[in-house]
Structure formats: structure tokens, C-alpha cells
Amino acid sequence: MSGALRGWADRRPGSEVADVRRRVLIGAAVVVIIVAVVFGGAFAFQRRLIYLRDAGPVPPAAQVLPGGRDVTLRTADGLDLTAWYFPADAARAAVLVAPGNAGNRSLRAPLARALRAAGLSTLLLDYRGYGGNPGSPTEAGLALDVRAARGFLAAESRVPMVYFGESLGAAVVTGLAVEHPPAALVLRSPFTDLAAVARRHYPFLPVRLVLRDTFPVAGLVGKVRAPVTVVYGSGDTIVPPEQSRAVAAAARGRAVEVPGADHNDPALLAGPQVLEALTAAGPP
Secondary structure, eight states, rough: OOOOHHHHTOOOOHHHHHHHHHHHHHHHHHHHHHHHHHHHHHHHHHHHHHOEOOOOOOOOHHHSTTTEEEEEOTTTOOOOOEEEOOOOOOOOOEEEEOOOOOOOOOGGHHHHHHHTTTTTEEEEOOTTTTTSSOOOOHHHHHHHHHHHHHHHHHHOOOSOOEEEEHHHHHHHHHHHHHHSSSSSSESSSOOSSSHHHHHHHHHSOHHHOOOSOOOOOOHTTTTTTOOOOEEETOHHHHHHHHHHHHHHHHTTTTTEEETTOOOOOOOHHHOOOHHHHHHSSSOO
């Protein structure tokens, strides 16, 4: 048989079909491997993307604000967490500040200074794994941390308590407020639930299938038996403003928009709208 005929025989229809099938199977295997790697990575490392902790030590509270105290919060699972307490003279309320997912409590010092000037005592906590604290953050762990913070304030002060949650912290204090109603609940830049905001930033991932921590704010806030105020920025690029408005609607509460403010702008850290919401929330 000539070379041309042998080549034709080698490329007969059955051989070509088998070759196509083999390539399809190889391609499918590659896709499965890629998907498995993406899913596995998203599952294994998701908490590193959620909790952007600053684990470094923080200065003493008195160095940050005269009269401040370094306090220890004992959690139900046995962790000792450090926090700052800034008592106000003749305080009319105490504010429990649950921070967002990044940094540590030193970023909230301007807020504590302004609240104390307004006659509100303030507790700035750091979650487990943040600000030199032991442990690693999880949804269940943060719930224990904020309950320890509330326990400290309840024992330390006999004045009404206001919960203030920033972003992720809004989810943390909403869960606390369902169990232990405060005098008022103020949520800054809350999302409806973690999957909703994660899907905004990672649209290529099936986030609801892989998320281990869910933080369902909108699903819980309607159960809170206290006045709810939501403060958010119209220019927020982290938590879509419509999600914060949806939380306010679910709570049947007051919504305060800060025009043009992005998620980490000073106006949303200790700006006048935030301070007004907190001071108005406490008793006169």
C-alpha cells in the first residue's frame, strides 16, 4: 500500500471519531480540575478574604483618650479579648461599637472621642484575631465576642445601651439585638447578607454554595424589638446602597443617606450623620 493510502486508512472515520471523543474528554477533565481548584480555593481561603484583620498590638486606651481604660472581655468559649472603654461623665447611654471586617479598634478612636463629648460612654472591641487578640474570626466566634462585650457593659454601666455596627459589624450586632434588645440599634453600611455582597465582588463564583459564614442581616433585623437607624453612603463601592436601604426597609426603620460617601470615607466613620444617629438613638 502506498504512503498516501496508508495515511488515508489511518484517518478513517472511526479513528477520527475516537480522536474527537478523546479530546472532548481531556477538555472536560481540564474544566473539572479548574472548577475543583477554584471551588476548593474559595472554600479553604474564603475567611482570609472576609476577615481582613490587623493582628498587630494597639496602644493603651489612656494614650488614645485620657480617661480611657483597657478592659478584658471573657467569651463563652474561653477567650480573653482586649478592648477599650471610654466612660463619659454622667453618661446618658453607652454605645457598643462592633467594627467592620478590617483594621482594629484604633481606627475608631475619633468616634469614641466624639461620642464621649456628647455624653455617651463607648466600648470599642476587637474581635478574636484582631488587635492582638487570640483566636481566629468566624461568624459564630464574632457572635460570642459581641455577647461578651454586652456582658461587660451591662455589668459596668446601668445606663441604656445602644448597639452600633459597621458593615460586617452591623450583622454581628443585629444578631445580638434579636437576643438582647438594646435601647436602639444603629447600622452603618449594612448588607442584606454576606452572599449578596460577595456576589457583587465575585460574580464568577457560586458564593451561596461555598460560603461558610452567612450573616443574614435583612432576614433578622425585622425581629429586633428596638428602634433601628441605617446610615449609608450613596457612593458606597463595597456595599451597594440599595442593600443598606433594603435593610432599613426590612427593619421598618429610619434610613439616613450620606450623599457621595464611599464605604471607608471619614464621613461614615465619625461624620455628623453618624454622630447624629447615635446621639439621637440614646435617651435625651
